[in-house]
Amino acid sequence: AADQKPHRALRVLVVANQKGGVGKTTTAINLGTALAAVGERVLLIDSDPQGNASTGLGVPHSKRKITLYDVLMGDAALTDAIVHTDLPGMDIVPAHADLSGVELELGQQARRSFKLRDAIDPIRQSGSYTYVLIDCPPSLNLLTVNAMAAADAVLVPLQCEFFALEGLSQLVRTIELVRGSLNPNLEIQGVVLTMYDRRNSLSEQVAKDVRAHFGGTVYATVIPRNVRVSEAPSFGKPVLVYDLKCAGSQAYLKLAREVVVRERDRRAKAA
Numbered sequence: 001a002a003d004q005k006p007h008r009a010l011r012v013l014v015v016a017n018q019k020g021g022v023g024k025t026t027t028a029i030n031l032g033t034a035l036a037a038v039g040e041r042v043l044l045i046d047s048d049p050q051g052n053a054s055t056g057l058g059v060p061h062s063k064r065k066i067t068l069y070d071v072l073m074g075d076a077a078l079t080d081a082i083v084h085t086d087l088p089g090m091d092i093v094p095a096h097a098d099l100s101g102v103e104l105e106l107g108q109q110a111r112r113s114f115k116l117r118d119a120i121d122p123i124r125q126s127g128s129y130t131y132v133l134i135d136c137p138p139s140l141n142l143l144t145v146n147a148m149a150a151a152d153a154v155l156v157p158l159q160c161e162f163f164a165l166e167g168l169s170q171l172v173r174t175i176e177l178v179r180g181s182l183n184p185n186l187e188i189q190g191v192v193l194t195m196y197d198r199r200n201s202l203s204e205q206v207a208k209d210v211r212a213h214f215g216g217t218v219y220a221t222v223i224p225r226n227v228r229v230s231e232a233p234s235f236g237k238p239v240l241v242y243d244l245k246c247a248g249s250q251a252y253l254k255l256a257r258e259v260v261v262r263e264r265d266r267r268a269k270a271a
């Protein structure tokens with residue numbers, strides 16, 4: 001019977017970049033939706049106190065009674081905090097503003113960096129999801145450290161702008177620090193260029209530099225700057241639902257296929 005098929009191991013991807021406004025949340029929402037559209041079962045964890053991913057997916061405040069805050073504080077299981085979205089194959093653990101207090105409240109508690117990893121552990125075993133995407137705040141604080149300690153790999157959105165490479169080196173150092181201490185197996189799934197503007201020669205130059213530096217780590221897919229992408233969250237919809245045909249939606253679908261292929265290749269190598 002189908003339900004006796006051994007389930008494929010869950011992959012936990014953290015969407016991280018300490019810079020704000022580079023497309024983390026947009027990528028978490030829309031890559032998540034695109035992965036669900038190609039048949040994956042996706043859980044998005046909103047680990048930013050601003051809760052933009054929760055809002056962007058149309059989760060009303062009335063459905064944010066149990067949130068990631070309660071999970072990290074040990075007052076709820078991750079499964080208790082899961083909210084189903086309108087999209088088949090896409091669930092979310094919403095965030096609440098009180099998430100910003102976690103750093104202080106956890107203080108010097110033992111395993112303070114492993115709260116999220118411990119919370120995700122049960123669903124690694126359950127087979128309910130094939131991907132967890134974690135949306136991070138724009139800093140390298142305890143929430144981001146928890147996300148990196150819990151993740152199998154980092155997915156880095158990079159906006160094509162002047163200081164992009166500098167910021168990326170800082171992130172890479174952080175990933176190396178986390179590898180050296182909390183999570184030796186943390187990989188980089190890839191770097192995705194976001195808000196690419198064809199008419200802007202700087203976009204093109206930055207993209208070239210980033211590819212020269214990071215080679216095949218950078219996805220072939222580039223996310224274009226597209227007004228439909230920025231409009232969608234105000235309707236509480238992923239852009240793929242808001243306007244499937246627009247360039248932004250099509251780019252996120254392409255990115256999802258690339259992510260899936262990378263994962264398939266990785267599993268083949270490991271086998």
Ligand code: ADP
Nearest residue numbers: 020021022023024025026195224225226229230
């Ligand atoms: P972060 O989570 O890194 O802070 P966001 O995903 O919130 O960044 O994006 C920052 C802003 O840029 C948002 O207003 C978002 O709607 C907009 N944006 C992100 N990606 C695109 C895109 N491809 N085209 C147009 N606007 C975008």
Ligand code: MG
Nearest residue numbers: 024025048052
């Ligand atoms: Mg964000």
